[in-house]
Amino acid sequence: MRLKDPDTIKENWDALFGKIKEIFLTLYTSQVMFLQDAIKKMDSERCYPGWNYCQFFLLKENLSDHYEQLGLLEMALLQFEELEAYFEPFIIQSAEHKAIGLDSFGAVDHDDDSADVLDSQKKNYRSMIRLNSVTVFDFRCYLFARQCHLTYRLRRPAELAKRSLEFIKATAKLLHEQRLNLRPFFEESWVYSTSLRMVVFCEQLITKSPTCMTEQATHQYRVHKAELLFLARRQLDKLGLQCAILPKTMPFVMATLNANLDPSTVEGKISNADLLQAAGDPNKFRDLYEIISKRTIEAMQTASRQQTIAKILDDISSLQMFGIHLLLL
Numbered sequence: 058m059r060l061k062d063p064d065t066i067k068e069n070w071d072a073l074f075g076k077i078k079e080i081f082l083t084l085y086t087s088q089v090m091f092l093q094d095a096i097k098k099m100d101s102e103r104c105y106p107g108w109n110y111c112q113f114f115l116l117k118e119n120l121s122d123h124y125e126q127l128g129l130l131e132m133a134l135l136q137f138e139e140l141e142a143y144f145e146p147f148i149i150q151s152a153e154h155k156a157i158g159l160d161s162f163g164a165v166d167h168d169d170d171s172a173d174v175l176d177s178q179k180k181n182y183r184s185m186i187r188l189n190s191v192t193v194f195d196f197r198c199y200l201f202a203r204q205c206h207l208t209y210r211l212r213r214p215a216e217l218a219k220r221s222l223e224f225i226k227a228t229a230k231l232l233h234e235q236r237l238n239l240r241p242f243f244e245e246s247w248v249y250s251t252s253l254r255m256v257v258f259c260e261q262l263i264t265k266s267p268t269c270m271t272e273q274a275t276h277q278y279r280v281h282k283a284e285l286l287f288l289a290r291r292q293l294d295k296l297g298l299q300c301a302i303l304p305k306t307m308p309f310v311m312a313t314l315n316a317n318l319d320p321s322t323v324e325g326k327i328s329n330a331d332l333l334q335a336a337g338d339p340n341k342f343r344d345l346y347e348i349i350s351k352r353t354i355e356a357m358q359t360a361s362r363q364q365t366i367a368k369i370l371d372d373i374s375s376l377q378m379f380g381i382h383l384l385l386l
Contacts, residue, residue: 085123085126085127088123089120089123089124089127092116092119092120092123093120095116096113096116096117096120099112099113099116100113109189110143110144111186111187111189111191113140113143114140114186115183115186115187117136117137117139117140118136118137118140118183118203120136121133121134121136121137121203121207124136125207125210130207130210130211131211133207134204134207134208134211137200137203137204137207138204140200141200141204144196144197144200160190161192161193162192162193162194162231162235162238163192163193163194163195164192164194164232164235164239164243164247165239167328168328169194169243169247170240170242170243170246170247170250170327170328170329171246171247171250171327171328171329171332172250172328173254174198174201174202174251174254174255175202175205175206175254175258176202177199177202177203177206180195180199182195182196182199186199193231194228194231197224197228197231201220201224204220205217205220205221205258208220209258209262212262212266212269213269213274214259214262214263214269214270214274214278215270215274215275215277215278215281217255217258217259217262218255218256218259218277218278218281218282218285219277219281221251221252221255221258221259221281221285222281222284222285222288225248225251225252225255225285225288226288228247228251229244229247229248232244232247232248240326240327241326241327242296242299242326242327242332242336243326243327245292245295245296245299245327245332246292246327246328246329246332248288248289248292249288249289249292249293249329249332250329252285252286252288252289252292253285253286253289255285256282256285256286259278259282263278276360279356279359279360280360280362282356282360283353283356283357283359283360283362283365286349286352286353286356287353287357287365289349289353290346290349290350290353290369293335293342293345293346293349294372296332296335296336296342297342297346300336300337300342302336302339302342303376304375304376331345332345350369350373353369354366354369354370357369
């Protein structure tokens with residue numbers, strides 16, 4: 058064999074790399090099969106006393122990581138979707154949080170109300186899950202972040218926006234139920250911050266992959282984006298009412314509002330800088346309200362939501378009666 062022959066050398070290297078690849082695939086396949094068997098066994102024991110969701114999560118997450126490394130993104134995402142389906146009945150609606158590791162709701166850290174929900178490294182989530190010390194709030198955020206990472210890799214902006222909207226609404230409901238145990242304005246700050254963060258994230262994906270959506274998916278994305286911005290704007294309505302900046306009249310009054318709070322109580326309670334400034338200064342509130350309203354109207358126009366646009370414009374017109382003038386009209 059002529060070792061100095063370039064063609065022969067290339068063939069030898071190709072054969073070597075092929076063998077290494079085969080070994081790695083065999084190893085990964087073996088690990089996947091082991092995890093699948095362990096998951097199947099633990100799944101069959103769900104009805105047993107003391108069944109631990111956190112440990113089940115770690116097995117499924119490990120399997121998802123293996124699928125992702127193999128390029129099987131659909132299968133990787135499926136693991137987290139199944140975990141979410143298990144989470145609802147066995148965690149949120151269960152009165153046995155302590156038995157399965159989630160013994161508190163959480164949302165007590167200083168910047169929990171405005172932190173980047175997509176940052177799965179912000180806290181040592183895996184360690185908390187392994188130690189059964191993760192809170193319901195932290196767990197939901199981590200699970201959502203993992204789902205978004207894979208949806209992003211699959212280049213599905215419409216699905217990403219839809220998933221975001223569902224997550225924010227579901228979590229907002231939980232925050233509202235827990236409002237007496239949370240800092241003032243936490244729900245409004247979290248929904249506002251997360252809604253805008255997810256719009257930015259979706260737009261980044263579209264910029265990166267401008268041809269990744271069909272015409273139908275494009276329309277669906279525009280609708281979901283508009284709804285996310287509308288959610289953010291609605292939090293400004295709540296904040297403005299609670300801080301006595303917006304008038305307590307229709308169409309601004311909402312039946313679900315908490316008692317009116319002095320704007321001075323906002324400082325130190327929430328961490329979103331824009332909302333902090335807006336809550337303490339009517340002029341800054343007006344500027345922020347104008348920016349978010351304009352973005353919402355533009356998004357509603359692309360989504361052909363004329364009825365919602367008319368409602369927003371009516372709200373803005375009503376403000377003029379109270380001396381609050383915006384430049385949108």
